[in-house]
Amino acid sequence: MSEHVVQSPLPGVFYTRPAPDKEPFVEVGSVVSADTTVGLVEVMKQFAEVKAGASGTVTRIHAENESIIGPGDGILTIEKG
Template sequence: MATTQVPCPLPGTFYRRPSPDQPAFKNEGDPVAVGDTIGLIEVMKTFNEVKAEIAGTLKAFLVEDEEAVMAGQPLYEIDA
């Protein structure tokens, strides 16, 4: 199994859940299919879904929930 680091597509604030009182889109260890929503990036008050482009198992998040991220910064690791 190869581990891939997936970069953040946009700069902004990363959210792991659709709203504060809902469960996370994905947890570490979850299976991931292409097109699955990994999280949200808030850019200038608009929310953009981060979709998986590689299928596999989500190994680790490299950015905390509600943390600021830059475009290109590694966001999560996936075992494919």
């Protein structure tokens, strides 16, 4: 099996959940498909969905909720398969 690191498409604030009172999009152990939303990046009050980009199981989450990330920064790792 191989790993896929989901990277931020742009700089901004990363959110692991759709709203403060909602559950996270994914957690370690979540099974995702390529089009699963795994988080949001906010830039100037605009929100961009971050998609998994691969099918598999989330094995590690690199970015914390409300952390500042740059383009290409690792958000989470998926074990493909």
